Amino acid sequence: MATRKDPNHRLAAVMAEASISNKGLAVRVADVARRDGHQISPDHVSVRRWLDGVEPRGETPRYIATALSSKLGRPVHLKEIGFREAPPTGLDSQIGEPAFPSSSNASVDALAALSTADLGDDSAAVRAPWTDTASPGLITGFLFGSSLQTQSGGFTPLTSAPGPADAIRATASHLMDLDFRFGGGHVRRLLLFYFRTEVVPLLERHHPDPTRREIFRAAAEVAELLGWSAYDAGRFGAAQRYYAHGLRLAREAGDELLGGWMLASLSHQANYLGKFDEAVQLARASYSATRGKSGVATVCLALAMEARALANLGDVRGCTTAIHNAELLFERHNPNDDPAWIAFFNAEELAGEAAHCYRDLGRSKEVRIFGEQALDPINTPPRTRAFIGMVNATGALNGGDLDEAVALASEAVDLGVSLQSKRHLRYLTDFDHTLRARYPKDPRTISFSETLARHYPITTPSGD
Secondary structure: OEEOOOOOHHHHHHHHHHOOOHHHHHHHHHHHHHHOOOOOOOOHHHHHHHHHOEEOOOOHHHHHHHHHHHHHOOOOOHHHHOOOOOOOOHHHHHHOOOOOOOOHHHHHHHHHHHHHHHHHOOOOHHHOOOOOOOHHHHHHHHHHOOOHHHHOOOOOOOOOOOHHHHHHHHHHHHHHHHHHHHOHHHHHHHHHHHHHHHHHHHHHOOOOHHHHHHHHHHHHHHHHHHHHHHHHOOOHHHHHHHHHHHHHHHHHHOOHHHHHHHHHHHHHHHHHOOOHHHHHHHHHHHHHHHOOOOOOHHHHHHHHHHHHHHHHOOOHHHHHHHHHHHHHHHOOOOHHHOOHHHOOOOHHHHHHHHHHHHHHHOOHHHHHHHHHHOOOOOOOOHHHHHHHHHHHHHHHHHOOOHHHHHHHHHHHHHHHOOOOOHHHHHHHHHHHHHHHHHOOOOHHHHHHHHHHHHHOHHHOOOOO
16 A cells, blocks of 8 residues: 555545545445455445545545445546546547547547557556446437438438448357357457457448448447447446447447447446446437337347336336336247347346346345246356356345355356456355355355355455
8 A cells, every 4th residue: 555644635525525434435435346346345444544645555446436426426536535546548538438429430539549448458448437427418319319321311220231241240249159158358358459450440441321331330239249348347437438439330320229239238237336227217218219120129128127227226116017018028029030139138038137127126036937037058158147146046045045045156156267257256246245244154154255265366355
């Protein structure tokens, strides 16, 4: 730790504004870190040290800012609370904020800068947190903003697939499969390198209009995958920016379904970060963009995301209604009517979303039912299997079956070792936290915590 000579009056002022005690801030910081896949254990003494001028190590300053942002309902920057900001780079100004871009050219330039910075890991923007104020602009920008297609008579996705777009889609499909099998950490650099060296140059060239729209559509599919892999790796601000620019490319291509997929992905991320009201609005925007279009899988995904957010808001009726509507609509599902990029969303995926909802509602019986339906013994990829295993483990724990809960969670630990997914790590640490809170001295708890720490040393409690 680096020690300053003077007390941190800026942190004290923001804490006073938030009406938060030392102990209250410590609890919130630990919760934020756990959501990010890290387990730290600050206490009121740690906060006193920060106030006295000790700058915490690692990512803890960012967690403090995020915790205070959540309490105040507005962004809190590191400088405002007396901590050092990461030095800006020239790429940061080119990347900008996660707003809906004014033009497709602006998106291409920003995506070039973002993917370059992401590859080099040398920009504050790629490590930035989620921006709470971005969602309304992204929603209205995609749903109501101008595009080439609206100028020429509305959204009419093309059916032809010129050579460059075909190559992009084939590569993205292969990398998406690897992402599902092994987690975003395995494919991120490969995907970034391909996007920066092959896709961005295509976007920067002049093409006849039909070819241009197809290239933009294919590039938007890769931007969505980049957003998802960044999200899975815990780079929430970078993910938000990939989605923002992907939305612009999708709108320029005239593809409402693809934009709806990105809005649903943004809803998924907002829900994960505890931004439940934002998650509802993003899911409903996705539904508005996709309903009535050919193929129903994307509409069902939007309904599932709304259900996830409503479950976390405690809206039982709204959540169960959204799940029911998705199930009814999915009965009409014909995979041949859907774009290739939504092929992953099958009956098992929908059941998995329902299991997540009932987990968050605390209804263990329904978790068991839908959790079983979510797993195909052959076709469910390892990452999905690991996530559903943890959902089932939490459902069993809430239902009072400690033996089953620990057994399922232990299986998920083994499955997840090779995933390189911060989201999966958070599922594990959340479970461990709950387990230790409820059964602190039980031998099964101690055994699981030791197993988790052995496989993931980063989860071991480590001061402030």
